Amino acid sequence: MHKMSYFSKKIISWQKINGRNNLPWQAKSPYHVWISEIMLQQTQVKTVIPYFHKFIKSFPSIKSLAKSDLDKVLANWSGLGYYTRAKNIHRASKIIHQKFNGIIPNDYEQLIELPGIGESTAGALLSLAFDEPGIILDGNVKRVLLRFLGDKSPINHSRTQKELKKFAEDLLPKNNFRTYSQGIMDLGSMICTPINPSCENCPIQNQCRTSQLNLQNIIPVRVSKNQKKEKNINWLLIASRDKVLLKRNAKKGIWQNLWLFPEANSLNYDKFNLLEEKGSLPLIIHNLSHRKLSISTKKYFLKNKDRLPIDRRRFVWVNKKESVKMGIPKPVKTILENHL
Numbered sequence: 001m002h003k004m005s006y007f008s009k010k011i012i013s014w015q016k017i018n019g020r021n022n023l024p025w026q027a028k029s030p031y032h033v034w035i036s037e038i039m040l041q042q043t044q045v046k047t048v049i050p051y052f053h054k055f056i057k058s059f060p061s062i063k064s065l066a067k068s069d070l071d072k073v074l075a076n077w078s079g080l081g082y083y084t085r086a087k088n089i090h091r092a093s094k095i096i097h098q099k100f101n102g103i104i105p106n107d108y109e110q111l112i113e114l115p116g117i118g119e120s121t122a123g124a125l126l127s128l129a130f131d132e133p134g135i136i137l138d139g140n141v142k143r144v145l146l147r148f149l150g151d152k153s154p155i156n157h158s159r160t161q162k163e164l165k166k167f168a169e170d171l172l173p174k175n176n177f178r179t180y181s182q183g184i185m186d187l188g189s190m191i192c193t194p195i196n197p198s199c200e201n202c203p204i205q206n207q208c209r210t211s212q213l214n215l216q217n218i219i220p221v222r223v224s225k226n227q228k229k230e231k232n233i234n235w236l237l238i239a240s241r242d243k244v245l246l247k248r249n250a251k252k253g254i255w256q257n258l259w260l261f262p263e264a265n266s267l268n269y270d271k272f273n274l275l276e277e278k279g280s281l282p283l284i285i286h287n288l289s290h291r292k293l294s295i296s297t298k299k300y301f302l303k304n305k306d307r308l309p310i311d312r313r314r315f316v317w318v319n320k321k322e323s324v325k326m327g328i329p330k331p332v333k334t335i336l337e338n339h340l
């Protein structure tokens with residue numbers, strides 16, 4: 001059998017029997033597929049599922065999402081990380097609502113014009129939502145292709161990405177695009193795993209160069225880029241009865257517009273006289289794709305919160321229950337859960 005048709009035929013027949021066919025966004029509207037694809041960009045399936053259900057419950061349609069406040073969208077995204085994704089979803093929903101009458105276009109050029117939709121997500125939408133030819137090149141797919149080829153090019157180099165895209169185009173079947181795309185992703189996540197791939201259960205083992213050469217521990221090759229930058233953050237957990245003080249983050253960057261604890265330098269020195277120190281919380285290390293955050297938090301108690309003058313446009317006193325409805329990043333959520 002020709003290598004190209006061998007690959008797609010094997011993947012398609014394997015997916016139908018062994019792949020994941022019960023994911024909550026499958027066989028649903030393109031809207032559901034879109035939201036799931038954005039959530040899955042940096043997050044694993046099992047983490048995404050409860051967030052997906054919650055998000056769709058809050059925003060059952062593109063119209064409801066487009067008409068909603070960004071705050072509500074961020075609140076539904078709280079804990080999932082990479083908040084730019086939520087902001088882009090919100091912006092894109094407005095464009096789809098206004099420009100495309102609330103219908104996601106099944107056109108590659110129009111899709112990649114939308115905020116947050118790159119080449120791979122556009123490919124995923126074409127194939128998974130519309131059953132049309134589309135190339136997905138996420139981490140799982142790239143690993144499968146590099147191993148199938150026995151290719152030692154670094155997986156995180158842009159040149160490798162370009163070559164894989166060409167190869168993936170050549171591999172595309174003539175039909176069954178949805179099953180094929182789902183199949184190659186399932187294979188990467190269930191069988192061709194980063195460590196100890198289960199080659200004996202793999203439908204393409206007969207023609208896989210990596211398996212033939214026993215290079216599973218070598219491929220994919222990853223060259224280390226620059227070390228992550230470190231950033232120190234000093235938060236103040238100021239509690240007054242069951243309430244805690246949060247501040248909206250206006251700074252551009254990872255947590256823009258989310259609610260955080262005030263930083264030590266955001267209160268005037270004389271205000272500290274009102275606070276009773278309650279010690280330090282354990283250091284939190286929070287890893288982002290490009291940065292490592294070391295978060296130190298000091299806890300303070302304030303008898304009467306009204307004695308602390310605050311700018312009400314930027315600060316708010318909330319209890320634990322109220323904080324759940326706000327856009328807060330994971331470290332803030334963790335601290336509130338454990339120390340309030």
Ligand code: SF4
Binds near residue numbers: 148200
């Ligand atoms: S045979 Fe092994 S290494 Fe090759 S694609 Fe399958 S699981 Fe991956």
